[in-house]
Amino acid sequence: MILPNESHQAYCSLPPPNEMILKWAKERPNDIYLKQIINRQFVEFTYADVANNALRLVSALRDLGAKPGDKVALISKNCAEWFICDLAMMLGDYISVPIFPTAGADTIEYCLSHSGSQHIIVGKLDDSEAVITVLNEMPNVISIALPYDSAPKCQYYYQDLIKQYPPSSERVQHHDDKLMSLVYTSGTSGQPKGAMLTYGAFTWSVQQLINLINLREDDRLFSYLPLAHITERVYIFGTSIQGGVQTAFPESLETFIEDVRMQRPTFFISVPRLWTLFQQRILDKLPQRKLNILLKVPFLNSLIKRKIADSLGLNNARILGCGSAPVSPALLSWYHQIGLNITEAWGMTESFAYSTINYPFRADKIGTVGNSGPGVKIKIAEDGEILVLSKGLFSGYYNNDIATKESFDNEGWLHTGDIGSIDSDGYLSIQGRKKDTFKTAKGKFVAPVPIEKKLFEYSRVEMMCMIGLGLPAPILLVVPHAFPHFDRSRYERTTEKIIKRINAEVETHEQIKGVLMIKEPWSIANGILTPTLKIKRHVLEKKYHEIGQNWPKDQLIVWEK
Numbered sequence: 001m002i003l004p005n006e007s008h009q010a011y012c013s014l015p016p017p018n019e020m021i022l023k024w025a026k027e028r029p030n031d032i033y034l035k036q037i038i039n040r041q042f043v044e045f046t047y048a049d050v051a052n053n054a055l056r057l058v059s060a061l062r063d064l065g066a067k068p069g070d071k072v073a074l075i076s077k078n079c080a081e082w083f084i085c086d087l088a089m090m091l092g093d094y095i096s097v098p099i100f101p102t103a104g105a106d107t108i109e110y111c112l113s114h115s116g117s118q119h120i121i122v123g124k125l126d127d128s129e130a131v132i133t134v135l136n137e138m139p140n141v142i143s144i145a146l147p148y149d150s151a152p153k154c155q156y157y158y159q160d161l162i163k164q165y166p167p168s169s170e171r172v173q174h175h176d177d178k179l180m181s182l183v184y185t186s187g188t189s190g191q192p193k194g195a196m197l198t199y200g201a202f203t204w205s206v207q208q209l210i211n212l213i214n215l216r217e218d219d220r221l222f223s224y225l226p227l228a229h230i231t232e233r234v235y236i237f238g239t240s241i242q243g244g245v246q247t248a249f250p251e252s253l254e255t256f257i258e259d260v261r262m263q264r265p266t267f268f269i270s271v272p273r274l275w276t277l278f279q280q281r282i283l284d285k286l287p288q289r290k291l292n293i294l295l296k297v298p299f300l301n302s303l304i305k306r307k308i309a310d311s312l313g314l315n316n317a318r319i320l321g322c323g324s325a326p327v328s329p330a331l332l333s334w335y336h337q338i339g340l341n342i343t344e345a346w347g348m349t350e351s352f353a354y355s356t357i358n359y360p361f362r363a364d365k366i367g368t369v370g371n372s373g374p375g376v377k378i379k380i381a382e383d384g385e386i387l388v389l390s391k392g393l394f395s396g397y398y399n400n401d402i403a404t405k406e407s408f409d410n411e412g413w414l415h416t417g418d419i420g421s422i423d424s425d426g427y428l429s430i431q432g433r434k435k436d437t438f439k440t441a442k443g444k445f446v447a448p449v450p451i452e453k454k455l456f457e458y459s460r461v462e463m464m465c466m467i468g469l470g471l472p473a474p475i476l477l478v479v480p481h482a483f484p485h486f487d488r489s490r491y492e493r494t495t496e497k498i499i500k501r502i503n504a505e506v507e508t509h510e511q512i513k514g515v516l517m518i519k520e521p522w523s524i525a526n527g528i529l530t531p532t533l534k535i536k537r538h539v540l541e542k543k544y545h546e547i548g549q550n551w552p553k554d555q556l557i558v559w560e561k
Helices: 017-027 047-063 080-091 105-115 129-137 158-164 199-213 230-243 256-263 272-285 288-296 298-312 329-337 401-407 448-458 488-505 537-543 545-549
Strands: 032-038 041-046 071-075 095-099 119-122 142-145 179-184 194-198 220-222 246-249 267-270 319-322 342-346 377-380 385-389 414-422 428-433 463-467 475-479 514-517 557-559
Touching: 017 047, 017 080, 017 230, 032 047, 032 080, 032 256, 041 047, 041 080, 047 080, 047 158, 071 080, 071 105, 080 095, 080 230, 095 105, 105 129, 105 179, 105 194, 142 158, 179 199, 179 230, 194 199, 199 230, 220 230, 220 256, 220 267, 230 246, 230 267, 246 256, 256 298, 267 272, 272 288, 272 298, 272 329, 288 298, 329 342, 329 448, 377 414, 401 414, 428 448, 448 463, 448 488, 463 537, 488 557, 537 545
Parallel strands: 032 246, 071 095, 071 119, 095 179, 119 142, 220 246, 267 319, 319 342, 475 514, 514 557
Antiparallel strands: 032 041, 179 194, 377 385, 385 414, 414 428, 463 475
């Protein structure tokens, strides 16, 4: 399904990324565009380098049998070559199929088979076992390895190919409705769906964002959230190429904070879990009580704020962002208290991650996800579902007409699956996913997300999830933060106080019957988190249903054995 656009020009109404890299290579050939940290040093790529390498890769892919319109998969952690490969696919008229670098073998195989990709580019990986398994099972898929030690052995090597082949002389032109990429949604349930992203919708969303935040040529970006996810693809890749802005990439997770300090980004986006980890890191060194005292001293207040921002490498950041999953308003208020204003935004793959944004930042609107971005219309359906209309919407799901039809109404409004409300100023608050709402054994419906948000405000817990589908009453699953000198009995007393407080604030059928302290932290590897760190509630519902069904009487807290 292709949504009607207001403009049906022969080519893109805004220049797409493939045209922009050629423009910058011509106008600013020697300016540094990409900076990859390797062995604690920046390896730099000018605009001319990036364009040259991308065009050489186009020639190589042509010779390896990839024809215009073919799907080409890409699986790698963020790196300079990720940008170069993405640009090469646009320059060569290929359709990119990015895959999360943490995906398991089943997901990788599904994305390749479903999309019909016959070529795959493989780069930096924490664990290459899943990719190796798939490549062995699909020997007809041609593989290319990027120049990193963690990439598995492939049939061809990127460095060899760009040395061997000359830059392509082809200059492809794209139109607004042309398919640019298939992005497989990570999904908290079921098989991933391939969202069809067009050039027109992508460039429109990116340009709206650039205009809104007033992106400048001297801004500095830092790319580390998975580029297979739409937020990083639009907010970082898209703005960097459209705006001609320098972008750096980390060396590893172990050196992450040091890497941020090396780049000192002016525009930095993270996810709730990482903002929480940053907070814990700060509080482990500077406990809240001491921090409160220091912030009350006028001449120390600004000094402490500067030191904290500097320690995170964010002292030059003029825009901080948070998205991808629900975040506690208390966490954003805490950062506001220490002088770091985090703009919360909301969107989804299907809306190019650009729907609402709290920018310019308003502290009084913490707890909302902002108001609709320029060019975006938002409304609430009768059942509370949030609907979105803009030029920046996806074109449907690849080879899935049923799911596509379910996504849009007759007027082109996108049904997001999120439940929310809009205040008198037009700011949107989200109550959670329609499918997250569960019915207990008593026949009463419970919306867990608002309750979880309150719990995050009252506690210093990294991860939690409330379940209750078919249970006598809801129970709370908690992954305790690994405090130094952990005192279990003290932690239980604190938990009891918090649950007593929350139960006094909610309806009787929403009250938490018990708290299960989880033994093993949730992760992508053990199947509880999606690649974008969202919790798969349905997996936890199934795993802990029996425990919830047989919860011991008069016992609030149980530790998983």
